[in-house]
Amino acid sequence: MDEREQLLSLIISLEDQEEIEKYLGQFLSESKAKAALLVDKSGTVIGGKGTASQFDFVTISALAAGAFSATQELAKLLGEEEFSLIFHQGKRNHLHISHIEKQVLLLVIFDDSTTLGMVRLFAQKACQNLAQIIRKIREKQKELPQVEIQFGDVEDFFKK
Amino acid sequence: MAIVNYAEREITCKIVYCGPGLSGKTVNLQQIYKTVSPERRGELVSLATETERTLFFDFLPLEIGTVQGFKLRFQLYTTPGQALYEASRKLILRGADGLVYVADSQKERLEENVRIFNALKKELSLVGYKFEEMPFVFQYNKRDLPNISPIEELNLNLNVDGKYPYFEAIAIEGIGVMETLKGIMQLVLAKISKR
Numbered sequence: 521m522d523e524r525e526q527l528l529s530l531i532i533s534l535e536d537q538e539e540i541e542k543y544l545g546q547f548l549s550e551s552k553a554k555a556a557l558l559v560d561k562s563g564t565v566i567g568g569k570g571t572a573s574q575f576d577f578v579t580i581s582a583l584a585a586g587a588f589s590a591t592q593e594l595a596k597l598l599g600e601e602e603f604s605l606i607f608h609q610g611k612r613n614h615l616h617i618s619h620i621e622k623q624v625l626l627l628v629i630f631d632d633s634t635t636l637g638m639v640r641l642f643a644q645k646a647c648q649n650l651a652q653i654i655r656k657i658r659e660k661q662k663e664l665p666q667v668e669i670q671f672g673d674v675e676d677f678f679k680k
Numbered sequence: 681m682a683i684v685n686y687a688e689r690e691i692t693c694k695i696v697y698c699g700p701g702l703s704g705k706t707v708n709l710q711q712i713y714k715t716v717s718p719e720r721r722g723e724l725v726s727l728a729t730e731t732e733r734t735l736f737f738d739f740l741p742l743e744i745g746t747v748q749g750f751k752l753r754f755q756l757y758t759t760p761g762q763a764l765y766e767a768s769r770k771l772i773l774r775g776a777d778g779l780v781y782v783a784d785s786q787k788e789r790l791e792e793n794v795r796i797f798n799a800l801k802k803e804l805s806l807v808g809y810k811f812e813e814m815p816f817v818f819q820y821n822k823r824d825l826p827n828i829s830p831i832e833e834l835n836l837n838l839n840v841d842g843k844y845p846y847f848e849a850i851a852i853e854g855i856g857v858m859e860t861l862k863g864i865m866q867l868v869l870a871k872i873s874k875r
Binding site: 563 | 736865869
């Protein structure tokens with residue numbers, strides 16, 4: 521893997537976002553899961569869709585990315601290249617994390633209105649489609665306009 | 681790795697607080713959590729052991745404001761300081777846009793500060809970063825304790841070329857905490873704008 525690649529920022533255009541949401545929406549209607557999130561491995565949400573709005577997606581993503589990374593280290597210690605998915609089972613809600621490509625994860629929250637099998641099956645398909653979008657985003661991101669931010673613009677955050 | 685989302689009009693950056701065990705990284709996040717108004721921050725999550733030592737990381741999301749129509753978000757993480765948790769530290773460093781090194785000013789901790797600082801540079805290179813390119817500031821914490829090294833001595837040992845900004849702090853009282861955060865944010869934003 522080209523290590524430099526993970527240092528580049530990910531820039532998501534309106535069009536990319538629509539495409540991501542289309543596939544996440546398609547995945548939700550096929551799998552009957554409650555929510556699907558596209559998360560960068562550093563813990564940041566790239567896109568999300570679903571009905572489970574009572575959850576704190578920002579924190580869930582940070583913790584899930586941490587859990588996934590820890591699991592990858594466990595895999596290495598066991599001589600595996602990777603564990604490509606993690607499943608956390610609860611009483612009502614369950615969490616399924618799968619690896620889309622080197623930098624991005626798919627988080628799925630679901631309950632007993634569907635099954636792990638359904639989620640796994642459709643997550644696999646969704647991951648293939650989403651991986652294509654991520655690759656496309658990487659290829660074209662250098663052409664997008666830059667954002668100029670001056671620190672003065674955010675200074676009022678520090679005013680008491 | 682900053683994420684710029686043109687659809688949601690959001691920019692998200694990651695800042696990691698590192699430093700030796702018990703230097704006050706978690707306290708920094710707790711003070712920021714207390715200082716910032718609730719609508720501009722999320723919940724502080726701590727993955728700690730029973731004795732309140734950070735096991736994996738602490739996490740605090742902040743919403744700084746809107747710049748040119750973009751919502752600017754910062755996510756703050758701490759790394760576990762103890763040597764034991766090197767593997768976890770590497771995971772958290774991944775994707776960082778800026779680093780704060782919280783040093784313990786006490787004389788007897790000087791050696792440990794230097795050792796962990798050198799280890800950090802190594803850990804960074806292992807996850808594919810060049811330390812020289814990373815926005816970076818020092819925080820010399822615990823300035824209220826009796827047996828502390830003078831700032832010159834800390835700079836001489838840690839900030840050898842004097843090229844990184846440093847901030848004196850008594851994090852437990854909130855002194856120097858927001859100044860440090862402001863310092864690292866300035867560097868990160870300058871870097872993003874230049875990109």
